[in-house]
Amino acid sequence: MEPSLKDGQRVIVDKWAYRADTPQRGDVAMFYYPVQPAKKFVKRVIAEDGDAPRVVDGRVFVNDTPVEEDAYVSADSRSHDDWGPQVVPEGYFFVMAERRDNSLDSRHWGFVPRLYILGKVSPIGR
Secondary structure (H helix, E strand, O other): OOOOOOOOOOOEEEEOOOOOOOOOOOOOEEOOOOOOOOEEEEEEEEEEEEEEEEEOEEEEEEOOEEEEOOOOOHHHHHOOOOOOOOOOOOEEEEEEEOOHHHOHHHHOOOOEEEEHHHEEEEEEOO
């Protein structure tokens, strides 16, 4: 999840954050990996249920609006693939990492069920 989180950096997972609220676009969340729920992943929420995300030459769009990601996705870590659009089903989220060229995410294994999301992630220190 570089540059937002460094490899091996300690984080706080706020499990209370999503008890009364749902994950929002732009949040960094920890969740059970949908393919192997014994594992936990950390990724950025890109789209919520009802949204239609797509990727065109590595640029991300949600509902045909470009997502401003320059603050956390560097040009050299963007992928150059195309994906979607697909509508996110009710109760699910579309997530992506920040190192798009070297990461598995919703483009590869699908949407994350709301019940799999453990909490909102914040870094400790820098």
